[in-house]
Amino acid sequence: MSVVTVQLGQCGNQIGQEMFSTIHDDSVGAGQKMYKECSEERFFRVNAAGALVARAVLVDMEPKVISRAIAKASKSGHWTYGDKAHFCQKQGSGNNWANGYCVHGPRHRDAVEDLVRREAERCDRLAGIFAIMSVAGGTGSGVGTYVTQCLRDMYPQSFILNHLTWPYATGEVIVQNYNSVLTLSRLYHLSDALVVHENDTVHKICSQLMNIKNISISDINRVIAHQLGSILQPAVTTDSAPHYCRNALGDLLSSLVCHPEYKLLSLCSIPQMSQTSLAYSAYTWPGLLKHLRQMLIANARMEEGIDWKVCVPLSGEESTANRQMCFNRSLSNLLILRGKDASSADTGGFKDASLYVPWLPPGGTFNTWNSPVPFNGYEKSATLVSNSQSLLKPLDNIVRKAWNMFASRAYIHQYTKFGISEENFLDSFAMLEQIISSYTHL
Numbered sequence: 320m321s322v323v324t325v326q327l328g329q330c331g332n333q334i335g336q337e338m339f340s341t342i343h344d345d346s347v348g349a350g351q352k353m354y355k356e357c358s359e360e361r362f363f364r365v366n367a368a369g370a371l372v373a374r375a376v377l378v379d380m381e382p383k384v385i386s387r388a389i390a391k392a393s394k395s396g397h398w399t400y401g402d403k404a405h406f407c408q409k410q411g412s413g414n415n416w417a418n419g420y421c422v423h424g425p426r427h428r429d430a431v432e433d434l435v436r437r438e439a440e441r442c443d444r445l446a447g448i449f450a451i452m453s454v455a456g457g458t459g460s461g462v463g464t465y466v467t468q469c470l471r472d473m474y475p476q477s478f479i480l481n482h483l484t485w486p487y488a489t490g491e492v493i494v495q496n497y498n499s500v501l502t503l504s505r506l507y508h509l510s511d512a513l514v515v516h517e518n519d520t521v522h523k524i525c526s527q528l529m530n531i532k533n534i535s536i537s538d539i540n541r542v543i544a545h546q547l548g549s550i551l552q553p554a555v556t557t558d559s560a561p562h563y564c565r566n567a568l569g570d571l572l573s574s575l576v577c578h579p580e581y582k583l584l585s586l587c588s589i590p591q592m593s594q595t596s597l598a599y600s601a602y603t604w605p606g607l608l609k610h611l612r613q614m615l616i617a618n619a620r621m622e623e624g625i626d627w628k629v630c631v632p633l634s635g636e637e638s639t640a641n642r643q644m645c646f647n648r649s650l651s652n653l654l655i656l657r658g659k660d661a662s663s664a665d666t667g668g669f670k671d672a673s674l675y676v677p678w679l680p681p682g683g684t685f686n687t688w689n690s691p692v693p694f695n696g697y698e699k700s701a702t703l704v705s706n707s708q709s710l711l712k713p714l715d716n717i718v719r720k721a722w723n724m725f726a727s728r729a730y731i732h733q734y735t736k737f738g739i740s741e742e743n744f745l746d747s748f749a750m751l752e753q754i755i756s757s758y759t760h761l
C-alpha cells in the first residue's frame with residue numbers, strides 16, 4: 320500500500336524533501352531486498368524510464384522553495400519528484416493564515432486537488448495521505464488547512480495524517496500564535512492525527528546530542544526526517560508478523576488514536592548522535608529502553624538531562640501529587656525498535672498499567688513494532704510515538720500567547736479583512752481550551 324505525501328509551504332516542502340531523501344538512503348543502505356521493496360512501494364513509484372519518483376505533491380505560493388526541493392531530489396541521482404507534481408504561484412501568503420485559508424486555498428483548489436487525485440490514482444492501493452506543513456506561516460498553515468479540508472471531502476474513508484512543525488517559542492513572526500491556533504483548531508476535526516515536532520526541541524537535539532555548532536534549518540530538518548523515517552519505514556507488527564506491515568498509516572493510527580478527542584502525537588528517538596560518534600558507540604536494548612521509558616514518564620524529548628526523580632505513581636495515588644511530580648500520563652504508546660535482536664528486546668516496562676489512563680483496556684494502550692534492519696546507520700535504535708500529555712504545555716503556551724494578543728485585538732484586522740471574524744477566533748480558542756482540558760485531566 321502506498322502513501323501520498325503533500326508538502327505545503329516552505330517548511331512542508333523542505334521537511335518533505337529531507338524525509339524522502341532519508342527514506343531512500345535508508346532503504347538502499349539497508350541492503351535488504353524485502354525492506355527496500357516495501358519502502359519503495361510505500362513512498363515511490365517507478366516512471367516509464369525506470370526511475371524512482373516520490374509519491375508526493377508539492378504546494379507553495381512562491382516558487383523558490385519548490386524549485387530547490389526538486390533540484391535537490393534530481394541532484395541525488397537516485398530519485399526525483401514527478402514532472403507535473405507541483406503547484407506554485409508568484410507570491411506567498413505573507414504569514415497570514417487567513418490569506419492562505421480564505422484566498423489562496425479556494426482560488427487554487429481545483430489545481431491542487433487534481434494533482435493529489437492523479438498521484439492517488441497511481442497507487443495500487445492508497446494507504447492514506449500524509450500532509451506536511453508548519454502551523455505558524457501563512458501558506459503551510461492556511462492553505463495546508465484548506466487543502467486538508469478538501470482532501471477529507473475527497474477521501475472520506477482514507478487516513479489523513481498531518482505532520483506539524485511548531486514555531487520557536489521566541490517567535491520569528493508576530494502573529495505565529497494566531498496562525499497556530501487557527502490551524503490546530505481546524506485540523507483537529509479533519510485529520511486522523513497530528514504528529515508534532517517543536518522547533519525548539521529539535522534545535523536542542525542538534526546542539527546537545529548532535530554537537531552541531533552553527534545550527535541550520537537543514538540540520539533541524541535532518542533530525543525531523545530521521546524521526547519520521549524511523550516510524551514510516553517498514554516494520555513488523557503483531558498482526559503482520561513475520562512480514563512487514565503493508566498499511567503503515569492505518570496501523571499507526573489504530574495503535575495510537577483511540578478517541579477523537581485525543582489526536583496529538585509526539586515522538587522521541589534514541590540514540591541520536593553525530594555520524595562521527597556513531598562509529599564509536601555501542602548500545603544494548605535494556606539500556607536504550609530504560610532511558611526511553613524515563614524520557615516518556617518525565618516528558619523529556621532527549622536522553623540528555625532526563626529527570627530520573629520522576630516516577631510512575633502508585634495506583635490510587637492522588638492525581639494532584641502526580642501532577643506535581645510532572646509525571647507524563649499516556650493514552651497510548653507505540654514503540655518501534657530497529658536493528659539487531661529488535662524482536663527479542665524486553666519491552667515490559669512500557670506495558671505497566673500505571674503509565675496509562677485507567678479507562679482504557681490494558682491490551683489497547685501499548686504496541687511494539689520491530690525490524691531487524693538497522694535504521695539510517697544506527698546499529699540499534701528505538702522511537703516512541705506517544706499520545707500523552709507531553710504536548711500539553713507547548714499547546715497551552717501557544718493558546719495563552721495568542722489569547723493575550725487577542726485580548727487587545729492586536730492584528731485582528733489583518734484576519735478580518737480576509738473573512739476570519741472575531742467569532743471564528745473565539746471558536747478556535749474554545750476548541751483548543753477543550754483539548755487542553757481533556758489532556759490535563761487524563
Ligand SMILES: Nc1nc2c(ncn2[C@@H]2O[C@H](COP(=O)(O)OP(=O)(O)OP(=O)(O)O)[C@@H](O)[C@H]2O)c(=O)[nH]1
Binds near residue numbers: 331457458484539540
Ligand atoms: N523545522 C523547520 N521549520 C521551518 C522550516 N521553514 C520554516 N519553518 C518554520 O515554519 C514557520 C513559518 O512557516 P513557513 O513554512 O516558512 O511559511 P509558509 O507556510 O511558506 O507561508 P508564507 O511564507 O506566509 O507563504 C516558522 O515557525 C519557521 O520556524 C523548515 O524548513 N524546517
